[in-house]
Amino acid sequence: MNQDIAVSASRIVKTYGAGTSAVRALDDVSIDIEKGEFFTLLGPSGCGKTTLLRCIAGFETPTSGTILLSGRDITFTPPNERPINTVFQSYALFPHLTVAQNVGFGLQMLGRPKSEVAEAAARVLALVRLDGFANRLPQQLSGGQQQRVALARALAPQPEVLLLDEPLSALDLKLRKEMQSELKRLQTETGITFIFVTHDQEEALTMSNRIGVMSAGKLLQVGTPRDIYDRPVNRFVADFIGETNFVRATLAGDQATLGSGDTIVVDAKGASGSVTLAVRPEQIRIAPRDRPGAIHATVAESTYFGTDMHYQLALSDGTFLIARLQANAANVYGNGDEVGVLIDGTALQLLAE
Amino acid sequence: MGKNRAFDVTTLPGFTAIAILAFVLLYAPIVTLVVYSFNGGNSVNLWGGFSLKWYKIAWENEAVQGAAVRSLIIAVWASVIATSVATLAALGTTRRKRFRGQTFIYVMINQPLMVPEIVTAVALLIFFSSVKLATGYSGLGYLILAHSAFCVPFAYLPIRARLEGMDTSMEIAAADLYATPWQTFRHITLPLLMPGVLAGAMLAFVISLDDVIITEFVKSAGQDTLPTYMLGQLRRALTPEVNAISTALLVLTVLILTAFFIITKKRG
Numbered sequence A: 001m002n003q004d005i006a007v008s009a010s011r012i013v014k015t016y017g018a019g020t021s022a023v024r025a026l027d028d029v030s031i032d033i034e035k036g037e038f039f040t041l042l043g044p045s046g047c048g049k050t051t052l053l054r055c056i057a058g059f060e061t062p063t064s065g066t067i068l069l070s071g072r073d074i075t076f077t078p079p080n081e082r083p084i085n086t087v088f089q090s091y092a093l094f095p096h097l098t099v100a101q102n103v104g105f106g107l108q109m110l111g112r113p114k115s116e117v118a119e120a121a122a123r124v125l126a127l128v129r130l131d132g133f134a135n136r137l138p139q140q141l142s143g144g145q146q147q148r149v150a151l152a153r154a155l156a157p158q159p160e161v162l163l164l165d166e167p168l169s170a171l172d173l174k175l176r177k178e179m180q181s182e183l184k185r186l187q188t189e190t191g192i193t194f195i196f197v198t199h200d201q202e203e204a205l206t207m208s209n210r211i212g213v214m215s216a217g218k219l220l221q222v223g224t225p226r227d228i229y230d231r232p233v234n235r236f237v238a239d240f241i242g243e244t245n246f247v248r249a250t251l252a253g254d255q256a257t258l259g260s261g262d263t264i265v266v267d268a269k270g271a272s273g274s275v276t277l278a279v280r281p282e283q284i285r286i287a288p289r290d291r292p293g294a295i296h297a298t299v300a301e302s303t304y305f306g307t308d309m310h311y312q313l314a315l316s317d318g319t320f321l322i323a324r325l326q327a328n329a330a331n332v333y334g335n336g337d338e339v340g341v342l343i344d345g346t347a348l349q350l351l352a353e
Numbered sequence B: 001m002g003k004n005r006a007f008d009v010t011t012l013p014g015f016t017a018i019a020i021l022a023f024v025l026l027y028a029p030i031v032t033l034v035v036y037s038f039n040g041g042n043s044v045n046l047w048g049g050f051s052l053k054w055y056k057i058a059w060e061n062e063a064v065q066g067a068a069v070r071s072l073i074i075a076v077w078a079s080v081i082a083t084s085v086a087t088l089a090a091l092g093t094t095r096r097k098r099f100r101g102q103t104f105i106y107v108m109i110n111q112p113l114m115v116p117e118i119v120t121a122v123a124l125l126i127f128f129s130s131v132k133l134a135t136g137y138s139g140l141g142y143l144i145l146a147h148s149a150f151c152v153p154f155a156y157l158p159i160r161a162r163l164e165g166m167d168t169s170m171e172i173a174a175a176d177l178y179a180t181p182w183q184t185f186r187h188i189t190l191p192l193l194m195p196g197v198l199a200g201a202m203l204a205f206v207i208s209l210d211d212v213i214i215t216e217f218v219k220s221a222g223q224d225t226l227p228t229y230m231l232g233q234l235r236r237a238l239t240p241e242v243n244a245i246s247t248a249l250l251v252l253t254v255l256i257l258t259a260f261f262i263i264t265k266k267r268g
Helices: A048-058 A099-109 A116-129 A143-155 A173-190 A201-205 A226-232 A235-240 B015-036 B053-060 B062-094 B102-109 B115-135 B142-165 B169-176 B180-212 B211-216 B227-232 B240-265
Strands: A005-016 A023-034 A036-044 A064-069 A084-087 A162-166 A193-200 A210-214 A218-223 A243-251 A255-258 A263-265 A273-279 A284-287 A295-304 A308-315 A320-326 A339-341 A347-351
Touching: A005 A048, A005 A193, A005 A218, A023 A048, A023 A218, A023 A339, A023 A347, A036 A048, A036 A173, A048 A084, A064 A084, A064 B169, A084 A143, A099 A116, A099 A201, A099 A320, A099 B180, A116 A173, A116 A284, A116 B169, A143 A173, A173 A201, A173 A255, A201 A226, A210 A226, A210 A235, A210 B240, A218 A226, A218 A235, A218 A243, A235 A243, A235 A273, A243 A320, A284 A308, A284 A320, A295 B015, A339 B180, B015 B115, B015 B240, B053 B062, B053 B102, B053 B240, B062 B102, B062 B142, B062 B227, B102 B142, B115 B142, B115 B211, B169 B180, B169 B227, B211 B227, B227 B240
Parallel strands: A036 A193, A036 A210, A084 A162, A162 A193
Antiparallel strands: A005 A023, A005 A064, A210 A218, A243 A255, A243 A273, A255 A263, A273 A347, A284 A339, A295 A308, A295 A339, A308 A320
16 A cells, blocks of 8 residues: 555445436546645536545445545445545534534544634634634624635544645635635645645646546546646547637558648557547637747637737638637737648647547 | 515415404414403303402412412422433533434434323323332422423424534634633633523513413322313313412413514524
8 A cells, every 4th residue: 555645535436216217427536646746526416526525524424335534444344434634615613602613623523622623713714814713603704714714623633634725616706716726725735735625726726736627426637737638538638628729630650631622740649540639729829820830710800808819720621710819919810811821730639439 | 574475375365354264263262262261250251240369369369379379389390300311411402513313312302292292191190100109209399300301392393503603713713712522612602692592481481471271281189280270170160260260370371482483583
């Protein structure tokens, strides 16, 4: 057993219902989460990410498979006996207890002396910058403050693993950005393993050490944000993480022929025949038509996004490509402009369907 | 409001008249009863001037005093026992996975609401007389037990409603924070459930205080409660003393029910 693995889930299956109406919420999911890492489970709603989190927390028992915590089998351990705490999407703060009592609850239940509980509560409240709020009731706090209390409550018992179930989804954009860096800071300061669930790909990319992308109960890809973004394993991952152009092409060696008849040089890595090319909008450059290697295209639509411009480019066969360029004077094109398109063939991904 | 309603019942002909008639039928007899409790004369329907004398007479009547104390003892015990049982029943029917026969269990718990009270009364009379014969005990315990039994559904309904309205996420969060099932109940479920428990207890108290049929059948000699004492008075000369006792009972009930509504409206 690897000493550096905090949570190891292997071959987890979770089925709801029985017979023909049975739903596989988790379909043979295996994953190793390292100690001290900020790991994100990313996927659309209903992909099984929250179910996996609930299995790790102990609120659900997998239909089959095992979950190890630091090498110890906890598959059937009740939640109150797991050194794992959760920050809930709805916060689930105890409305009849003060902020300090909420934060001290875990240690109190563990039977720690009153002085230790009070000390820990004060320390953790300071950590989430809620020093002056110890005697308030949850309903007297704003949403952002309640969020911090939920975080403090889960951190106070110093769990081995902290689970966060879309904790930022109820906050407005500005507060969410603030909490993102706050979470990252807390994770670094405490050294606790964070397992974070979100459907927000930007949140996942900016905060995580590693990301696991899920869809329909399956874990599709695990890797660093850069891995996931630059080298998505399939069309779903490429499409879910950021914007992607999918272009069908036929390979002959390293030469890919697009539907429009244009060719680009790619790194085929031995693949051949019919493939899909995943091209990120920022991998496309616009150049004068006569530039060698440029593909002929017409600007169909342009959209201004502040820092950058999005151009919808029509190839000669009617295929559209989205290009994202910096919004500066050199990159201004109008609808109907005849332009050349340059694609860096070595940077793009060949996807199996 | 301000909403444009397609159907408004108040526009139908006779709405106002029917409403007034209904309220008159509901309240006129009670108002009369209350007014005549202040009668200076000896009749329940001939006015003899304002006086508090019947309150004084009732207050000093030892039979009334005894019946009032008995009523209160029974109501307190019955509401405590019924509320405890109802709380357990409500937890047992809401804090678990849905199970086969759940509706059947609900019906079983609410039996006293379905079975005609007179049937229960006769059954208890026969049952308890055998017990009395076997044990020789003839204290207030029988009345307390009988009242506890028929108060259960009245306590059960508000407690179950509260539990169903309570998000289980609090209990899940407590378990996540190392609380054992018992600690979760003690520190989270019970405090959050308290308004429901209080409401249930108050309803049970009022129902017990008011009961005639079962009490009349189950009581031993000299165990009159206020309602059965008043029933007994009907067989003799009826004086405004009964009005005074009724009015006092009415005021107590209204106070408790008002508290009940305030508690159930205030949601945690």
